[in-house]
Structures are given as C-alpha cells and as structure tokens.
Amino acid sequence: MQRPSALRTRLRQGVSAVVIVALLGGCVTTQEQRIGAADPADTCRPYVVALDSTGNFFAEDIIKGALIGAVGGAVLGGLFGGGRGSAIAIGAATGAVAGAATGYIYALQQQSRDQAVLASRVSSDLAKENAEIDRAQQAFDQLSDCRFRQAQAVRSDYAAGRIQRPEAEARLAQIRGWWNRDLALARQINEKMATRGAEFETAAETLSPGAKDMIAQQKAPMPPRRATTTRQTPVLLRPDPAAPQIMALGPRERVTVARTQGDYALVETSTGQRGYTPASTLRVEGREPTRAVAQPAPAAGDDVRSLAATNVAKRDNFAASVEVAQAATGSGFELTT
Numbered sequence: 001m002q003r004p005s006a007l008r009t010r011l012r013q014g015v016s017a018v019v020i021v022a023l024l025g026g027c028v029t030t031q032e033q034r035i036g037a038a039d040p041a042d043t044c045r046p047y048v049v050a051l052d053s054t055g056n057f058f059a060e061d062i063i064k065g066a067l068i069g070a071v072g073g074a075v076l077g078g079l080f081g082g083g084r085g086s087a088i089a090i091g092a093a094t095g096a097v098a099g100a101a102t103g104y105i106y107a108l109q110q111q112s113r114d115q116a117v118l119a120s121r122v123s124s125d126l127a128k129e130n131a132e133i134d135r136a137q138q139a140f141d142q143l144s145d146c147r148f149r150q151a152q153a154v155r156s157d158y159a160a161g162r163i164q165r166p167e168a169e170a171r172l173a174q175i176r177g178w179w180n181r182d183l184a185l186a187r188q189i190n191e192k193m194a195t196r197g198a199e200f201e202t203a204a205e206t207l208s209p210g211a212k213d214m215i216a217q218q219k220a221p222m223p224p225r226r227a228t229t230t231r232q233t234p235v236l237l238r239p240d241p242a243a244p245q246i247m248a249l250g251p252r253e254r255v256t257v258a259r260t261q262g263d264y265a266l267v268e269t270s271t272g273q274r275g276y277t278p279a280s281t282l283r284v285e286g287r288e289p290t291r292a293v294a295q296p297a298p299a300a301g302d303d304v305r306s307l308a309a310t311n312v313a314k315r316d317n318f319a320a321s322v323e324v325a326q327a328a329t330g331s332g333f334e335l336t337t
Contacts, residue, residue, distance in 0.1 A: 235275035239264035
C-alpha cells in the first residue's frame with residue numbers, strides 16, 4: 001500500500017500533466033487533410049498553399065507560446081511544489097485556459113510582473129500578429145482573384161465557342177468545389193484570428209487601461225447609409241482597381257453603403273449582392289462617403305494600445321474580405337454571369 005505522501009505526489013504529478021496537456025496540447029492536421037491533395041488541373045494551387053501556410057500560424061494556441069517561458073518557473077513550480085499553493089496554481093492555470101480571453105496575459109504575468117517587460121513582450125507579439133494578418137490578407141486576395149478569373153476564363157471560352165456547354169458547366173463545377181474548400185479554410189483562419197485577437201485586447205486593457213474603450217470604438221460598425229450611383233460603375237471583389245469585377249451598376253441605382261475603405265465603399269444592392277465600388281461614383285444621402293474611421297491617436301509611447309487598434313482594423317478587413325467573397329460565390333461561378 002502506498003504511503004499518503006507518495007500518493008499525493010503521484011496525484012499532483014498527474015494533475016500537473018493534465019494541465020500541461022490542456023495548455024500546450026492541440027489538434028495536428030496535415031496539409032492534405034486541410035486543403036486536399038494537389039490537383040495538376042488547379043492553376044490556383046500555389047495560392048491555396050500560401051493561405052494554408054498562414055493558417056498554421058493562427059492555428060497555434062496563443063497561450064502555448066506565452067507559457068513556454070513559464071514552464072520552469074512559477075506556474076509549473078507551483079504545480080509540482082505541493083501543498084495549498086499547488087491547488088491554487090492548478091486552479092489558476094486551468095482557469096486561465098477556460099476564462100474569457102485571459103490566458104495569454106496570465107501566462108506572461110507568471111514570467112514577469114514588470115510592466116515595461118510585459119508591454120515590450122505584448123508589443124512584439126502584436127507586431128508579429130499584424131504582420132501575419134497582412135500575409136494572410138495578401139494570400140486570400142491572390143487566391144480569390146485567381147479563382148474568379150478561372151471562372152471568367154471558362155465563361156469566355158464558352159462565349160467564344162471554344163468549348164461546349166457541358167464542358168463549361170463541368171469546369172465551373174470543379175472550380176466552385178475548389179472555391180468552397182478555399183472559403184472554408186479562410187473562415188477557419190478568420191475564427192482563429194478573432195480568438196487570438198480577444199486575448200490581445202485583454203492584454204492591452206491590462207497594460208493600458210482605457211484601451212478597451214478605444215478598441216470598442218474601433219470595432220463600432222458604421223451606420224448603413226443609402227446612396228445613389230452617379231454613373232455606370234463596376235463593383236469589385238475588393239477595394240482595388242485590379243480586383244475582379246463582380247457586377248456593374250448603372251446610373252441612378254440605389255444601394256446601401258455598409259462601410260468605406262480607402263477610396264472605396266462596400267455596397268449592397270437591393271438583391272443582396274455585395275462588393276466594392278469607387279466612393280466617387282456614389283451620392284450618399286445626407287453626406288458624402290468618407291474614409292474608414294481613423295485609428296485613435298495613442299498616448300505617447302503607448303505601442304500596445306496603438307498596435308491593438310491596428311490589429312482590430314486588420315482583422316476587420318480580413319473578415320470583410322471573406323464575407324464579400326462568399327457573397328459573390330452565387331454569381332461568380334455561374335455560366336450565365
């Protein structure tokens with residue numbers, strides 16, 4: 001029969017292992033499981049791979065990276081040390097995982113209580129996060145452009161008589177299947193961005209009180225506004241003159257402006273179609289379209305607050321890109337478009 005002290009030690013170690021697995025564990029998938037096997041017929045495959053590679057970053061548990069530095073320190077020291085402190089540490093660690101976006105900053109605080117050190121670490125992580133969002137945005141933009149141009153090429157071949165209708169429909173169905181898988185991947189990445197973003201928002205508020213209100217203002221959607229087109233205007237997949245055209249609007253058509261981004265407005269038609277059109281081609285009821293709300297000026301030297309606000313803007317732009325691309329699926333891959 002084991003002595004009580006030995007039994008308690010084994011129990012503590014078992015609980016510690018469970019906590020470590022909960023904090024550091026994760027589901028691992030292969031590239032083929034996520035995006036399928038390479039198809040020689042898919043000319044957009046390089047862009048699919050590029051988007052998937054950015055997903056690897058966002059799929060990583062943000063708490064995992066923050067906790068690694070604490071493995072030999074206060075967290076695991078408390079877990080293995082025994083006594084009442086072990087129970088408190090276990091409860092705190094598991095609570096950090098299950099809590100409302102507090103695990104990341106909690107794990108960092110176990111390594112240092114120095115605000116300057118914490119701010120430097122969070123700023124560095126936010127800068128890296130923002131750079132990865134830029135990379136994901138570029139990959140998704142390139143993939144979206146490629147898919148819609150694949151479909152347009154099929155329609156052009158059919159219109160010119162180079163292929164017959166059955167072949168055209170079969171090719172579009174194949175492209176549509178690839179695109180649906182692409183969208184599923186993009187949505188997964190978008191969800192992971194949001195989860196990680198919530199952790200950064202909590203960290204920003206912890207280190208820079210008032211950041212939460214500023215971020216809430218950044219997130220606040222612009223009230224929808226009614227507008228009328230002043231001339232024939234293209235509706236694009238994204239706010240870029242080089243983006244694929246989804247449809248066209250004639251003069252004096254009424255639309256709803258959902259948001260503005262740079263010199264473009266995201267509009268929705270009466271039939272529910274969405275896309276970007278040059279803001280200069282719209283006459284908005286009550287006032288002219290304006291640029292997106294500028295990021296509030298941060299306090300001097302407050303990199304965390306500024307980077308957190310930038311993170312929100314970048315995440316919002318990526319989410320809008322996925323939403324518009326998904327809405328355009330209905331018309332973008334049909335033979336009659």
